[in-house]
Structures are given as C-alpha cells and as structure tokens.
Amino acid sequence: MSKATFDPTRYNNSNNTSFAEVLDKHLSRRHFVKSGLGLGALTAFGGFGLAGCNSDDKTTPTPTDPVPPTPVPPARSSVSLGFNSIPGSLTDAVTIPEGYKAQILAPWGTPLNDKAAPWKADGSNTAEDQANSVGQNHDGMHFFPLNDAADDGLLCINHEYIEQDALHPMGPTLDADTGLRNVIDEVRKEINAHGITVVRIRLVEGNWTVVTNDSHNRRITGASTLDIAGPVAYSEHLVTPFSPDGSQARGTLNNCGNGYTPWGTYLTCEENWPEYFVNKGELTESQKRIGIGTSKTRYGWADLAGNEEERVDEFARFDVTATGAGALYDYRNEANGHGYIVEIDPYSPNARGVKRTALGRFRHEGCTFGKLEEGKSLVFYSGHDSRFEYLYKFVSKASWSEADAKPANRLATGAKYMDDGVLYVARFNEDGSGTWLALEPGSSTQDGKTLADYFATQADILLNTPGAADLLGATPMDRPEWCAVDPFTGSAYLTLTNNSKRTETNPANPRLKNNFGHIIRWDEGASDTEFNWDIFVFGAPTDNVDYNLSNLSEFNQFASPDGLSFDKRGILWIQTDNGASEVTSYTNDQMLAVVPSTLTDGDGKQQTIGEANQTELRRFFVGPNGCEVTGFAISPDYRSVFANIQHPDNWPVSNDATEATPAGERIRPRAATVVIRKLDGTEVGV
Ligand code: FEO
Ligand code: CA
Ligand code: CA
Ligand code: CA
Numbered sequence: 001m002s003k004a005t006f007d008p009t010r011y012n013n014s015n016n017t018s019f020a021e022v023l024d025k026h027l028s029r030r031h032f033v034k035s036g037l038g039l040g041a042l043t044a045f046g047g048f049g050l051a052g053c054n055s056d057d058k059t060t061p062t063p064t065d066p067v068p069p070t071p072v073p074p075a076r077s078s079v080s081l082g083f084n085s086i087p088g089s090l091t092d093a094v095t096i097p098e099g100y101k102a103q104i105l106a107p108w109g110t111p112l113n114d115k116a117a118p119w120k121a122d123g124s125n126t127a128e129d130q131a132n133s134v135g136q137n138h139d140g141m142h143f144f145p146l147n148d149a150a151d152d153g154l155l156c157i158n159h160e161y162i163e164q165d166a167l168h169p170m171g172p173t174l175d176a177d178t179g180l181r182n183v184i185d186e187v188r189k190e191i192n193a194h195g196i197t198v199v200r201i202r203l204v205e206g207n208w209t210v211v212t213n214d215s216h217n218r219r220i221t222g223a224s225t226l227d228i229a230g231p232v233a234y235s236e237h238l239v240t241p242f243s244p245d246g247s248q249a250r251g252t253l254n255n256c257g258n259g260y261t262p263w264g265t266y267l268t269c270e271e272n273w274p275e276y277f278v279n280k281g282e283l284t285e286s287q288k289r290i291g292i293g294t295s296k297t298r299y300g301w302a303d304l305a306g307n308e309e310e311r312v313d314e315f316a317r318f319d320v321t322a323t324g325a326g327a328l329y330d331y332r333n334e335a336n337g338h339g340y341i342v343e344i345d346p347y348s349p350n351a352r353g354v355k356r357t358a359l360g361r362f363r364h365e366g367c368t369f370g371k372l373e374e375g376k377s378l379v380f381y382s383g384h385d386s387r388f389e390y391l392y393k394f395v396s397k398a399s400w401s402e403a404d405a406k407p408a409n410r411l412a413t414g415a416k417y418m419d420d421g422v423l424y425v426a427r428f429n430e431d432g433s434g435t436w437l438a439l440e441p442g443s444s445t446q447d448g449k450t451l452a453d454y455f456a457t458q459a460d461i462l463l464n465t466p467g468a469a470d471l472l473g474a475t476p477m478d479r480p481e482w483c484a485v486d487p488f489t490g491s492a493y494l495t496l497t498n499n500s501k502r503t504e505t506n507p508a509n510p511r512l513k514n515n516f517g518h519i520i521r522w523d524e525g526a527s528d529t530e531f532n533w534d535i536f537v538f539g540a541p542t543d544n545v546d547y548n549l550s551n552l553s554e555f556n557q558f559a560s561p562d563g564l565s566f567d568k569r570g571i572l573w574i575q576t577d578n579g580a581s582e583v584t585s586y587t588n589d590q591m592l593a594v595v596p597s598t599l600t601d602g603d604g605k606q607q608t609i610g611e612a613n614q615t616e617l618r619r620f621f622v623g624p625n626g627c628e629v630t631g632f633a634i635s636p637d638y639r640s641v642f643a644n645i646q647h648p649d650n651w652p653v654s655n656d657a658t659e660a661t662p663a664g665e666r667i668r669p670r671a672a673t674v675v676i677r678k679l680d681g682t683e684v685g686v
Helices: 039-048 127-131 184-193 285-290 410-418 458-463 465-472
Strands: 100-105 138-145 152-159 195-204 207-210 218-220 225-229 248-250 255-260 266-270 341-344 354-356 377-383 387-389 391-399 421-428 433-438 480-485 492-496 518-524 530-538 561-566 572-576 590-594 618-622 628-634 641-646 672-678
Touching (some): 127 184, 138 266, 138 672, 152 266, 354 410, 377 480, 391 410, 421 465, 492 561, 572 628
Parallel strands (some): 138 255, 225 354
Antiparallel strands (some): 195 207, 195 218, 518 530, 561 572, 590 618
C-alpha cells in the first residue's frame, strides 16, 4: 500500500478542466466506449501501416507478385489464462495460485561483489557496502538475456526511495541540539541505496541465483556521474561547479517505473525527485511548477554541507538556493539535472548512463515504446505521476530500422532515436477522440499566443515541461503511472492510480474523489496528433455500486493500479499500490492478469472489462503486509516471472516468498524481487 514517497501537493494550478462537469452517478457505460471506427481497424492502420488491411482483410499474394507481402501478424493473442483467480490475502507472506512456487531473489543489501560485506540483520552495513550491494525499495525492472539464454541474464532493478528505519540500526541519527543529520556514513549509505542495480542472475536447478563478482554487476546511485543529452544538454540551465559545460549531472533519484528499448538498453525514470532538493530563496517558475522543496531536503542530505569530510560538495549540491555570484559558484542548477528518462546499457558495464532530455522533465513514472514499424518514427509514452498531471508522448525524428535492434553501439542508437524528436502532451476529448499537443515553440497556447511567447528555446520548454503543457490545454489526469503497449493490437494502456482530490470530472477521469483509480487505453490515429481512447477498467471494491463500473467481483477487486506490463504473449499484468481502506481491508497489494486482445465482441472490436467478461481479469499474486507490488520482468521462455515487493512491513523470513513470518516475530524488512515459477517448470500464467 501507498507509502510517503508520494507528494500530495497539487502543483498544477492551471485549471485545465475544459470539459469539467459534475459526475452523473448513472454514467452511461457507452460514454467510455470508443466512438467511430472499431478498434480492430484502427490498430491495423496504426499498428502495421497496412492501410485498408485489417485482420479480416488479408492480402493474398498472386503469382505475379515480385515480392511476397509482409506477413500480417495475428491481431489477437492466442493464449488464455491457465490459473484460477486467488482470493485476497492479509499476511506476512506472498500468495500465488496452486501449482506455483515463489522464491526471493536479490533482496536489498545482497552483495554484488567482494567489496561488500554480507547483509547484516542489525542494519550495520556501511555506505561502502551499500555502494556494492543491491539498493533498497525495488521498483521497475527488466530482464536482459545473455547470449539469448532464458536461464542467464542481467536484471536491472530500480530503487525508488529508502526506508531509513530499516536502512540503519536505529533509524537516522540526528544531532540532539539542531535536529540535523550528523553522521556522514549514514547519509552516504542513503544516497547509495538509491538508483539502480545491474546484476547477473542465473537459473540453477529451478532457482535463480545472483552471480557475485560478475563483470556486469554494478550500481548507479544517487552519487554516480551521468551524461546529459538532448536539447537541454550544454545549456545554461545545467551549468554547475561540477559540470561547467552543462554536460553531466550527479545521481539518479527516485527511480520508479522503467522502460527498455528495442535496441537492448534499460530506461529508468526519475519520479519524485524534486523534494530531494531545497531552495530557501525565491523559486523559479519551473521550480514552483514541479514542487522543489522550500524548507529542507527530503532526508536532510544537505544538512552536512560544509562538513570537513565532505567530498566535491556531495551534500551541498542538494541545496539549490542561489547564494553565489553565478551558476559556477553555487548549486542553483543542480536540480535541473534531474527529472529525466535515463538510458543505461546493461551489457556495457563501463558505459555511463545518459539522461535523455528530449523526453521532457517532470515526475516520470515510466517510459514505454509503442508498436514498432519499419520506416516509421519510434514512439515513447510517459506519465507524470502527480494529481492533475498529464500523459506525454515522444515521437522520434529518426525512422525505425530493424537493423538497429542489434546495434554495435547501443547508446549511440539511443542518441539516434531519443535525442531528436517531438514531445507531445495529451488532450482527451469527450467524443472518445484525443489530440496530441506538440511542446514546440510554434505551438498555439490557449490564450491565442504561442509557446515561443513564453519560452525562449526548446530547452526552456523542456525544463518546465508541465508548465508548457498547461498553456496548451492538456487534460489533467488522476495521477498517470505506468504505460504498456499490447504487442498484438498496438493499443496503449495507462494506469491512473487515484486522485482523492478530484472535485470536477473530465471525460478521461470521470469519477469524483477517485480513490480507486482506472486504466485508460488508446490507439494512435492516422497522424501523429490524433488518437482514440476508452477506459479499459475501473478499480473499485465490489460493494460500492457507484464506483464499481466494471462489475468487479471478490476475485478481482482492486484499487490504485500502478505497475503495468505486457508480456510478448499478450498478457497484461496489473500491479497495485493501494491505500484505499475499502480494498486494503480485504487484501494486500496484488498483481492481476488479463489478455485484452482476446476480449472482443461479435464484430471483433476490443471490449472493456464489464459484467460479460470480468472473470477474464484474474488475481495472480498477493504481496505481504505493508508492501506495494511493482516492477515486472519475464524470462524469454516465459517460465519465470519477476515481480518486486517494495516496502514490506515484516518480510521475508526465508528464501521461500510464501513462508509467513511467524506471529509475534519482528524482522528487519527487505524489499526484494520475487520469482514465480510453476512447480512443473512450464510457462507461467497459461
Ligand atoms: Fe513511484 Fe508513481 O509511483
Ligand atoms: Ca512506491
Ligand atoms: Ca509506481
Ligand atoms: Ca504509486
């Protein structure tokens, strides 16, 4: 369930509620179903670029054809779920369907190499240990096979934030007089527990194990040096004493959702980073809009600024107050190096990560590429997770070439597709259509001007991405979290986790005081600026008739959808980060599964979840007390599913994730990856 990592302040005060209306409690279900063209036709256009060719309209080669036409992939998945939905659970253990097992892998503090001492249950590991061990509070992740193997690969894991009480023997030490942080090794340990882990893992006799000392193993932490690329790089906004030319930033923080690229790199997303910084002076417009701290940093890291043991302003840099003669003399620009999508090449352990600024600067939840089409632009989607924030799409200038799927230089390929392109923000229209609004200087603002009247350069627009999006009239959403794209239909799905502060609705966020969240879906239209959308499922407890618009039952009721991933078989995995008591009283956070492309009506149109098909949405996994279930990966043979348990209360007690901590026993909790496999070793989920 939700922990304090989320900043509840509303930073979007733009009142972009052009379709605001009071919720009619008897909303017609038809309101949420796409109008116009059926989805099948839309996705055949958008998904495969074969105009006029949908799944019922296959091109037959004739004897005179010089080249056979490209085979048309099936428009729907052929798999069906092969497990029964499990009941909710409220224990210090994970629960899974019958016939499965669940093991712990790479919990917080697992040494990656011999520089780290083994994890100690009293919390006494050092900052140096932490720099060489798995970070805390696992979140997004991805499995990268080595040599195309299904039993040997690299797991990249995000570490969103820290639990100070678990990290240190007695929680954080504070000076008795000042209340400030006063132990350097503790603060360094906290910074090192952030970021990402790359770790080699191998399947040995049905159990995944960490390969200690493998050359790929590494941490990129809140202290690591990263490169910056795209329009904001080398701009005045990034000049710091550490990087006078504005080409580098230190650290990646609050790495929440993730993505990966078609060329084999990992994408980690910087989410609730603003409150790690403090500006005690006057906030800039972009600092105000994003919510930079004004009294203290989140964990007090700047408290140790000026300490005689401080190295290269490692603590001072979190205080972004303008105190010096210019950007070379203070850290006023330090936070400008945060808020990006960061690309990491897991196969090249010496390659620095790169912050890709063209994809915008905000509280990025995830980053997901759209359906690949040879010769067409590549598309990435990313949600801004705060109340009333927006959904974004980046469209590459370069056209996708299949030859780039296995490039010689992965980060150069990343530069090709991610440093130059157009960033858009979404407006959802009442009739089920949508418009992508370009964040470019020439774009018209709602007041009849252009963005160029407000921002001097594209770098200025990107630096304050949400501020620019306000001016264009984007639709304020109920906290956009992860996005996932159906490999069969190309339809994109986005979790909107909740928004208890919604007092006016809009078509895409139609429930007032939305405590339970929903999942919205769209298909790209004929041009880069058009899309069509509907609402796939509404989270709700079963017994709330006003809110349970998808007819959920005891076996699939959920709230606050967050993590979201498709596997290549077309199964959509939905994870929750719920704090709504109507559902937390029934079950801990969970992971559900559904195969959306198979839910069609007689005309082949994709359906939303409702009474007729709700048994197709099934609960697969429930986490231990206190946790959030987040992050999904799967082995290429589909025999191992990886899911992360973040901030558990009192777990894990052994390598068996299903073993409950004995009643009355308190253990130091450890976030961990859980690997779920079938007892017979065959494919998971089917
Ligand atoms: Fe870190 Fe929006 O979840
Ligand atoms: Ca979280
Ligand atoms: Ca999340
Ligand atoms: Ca969340």
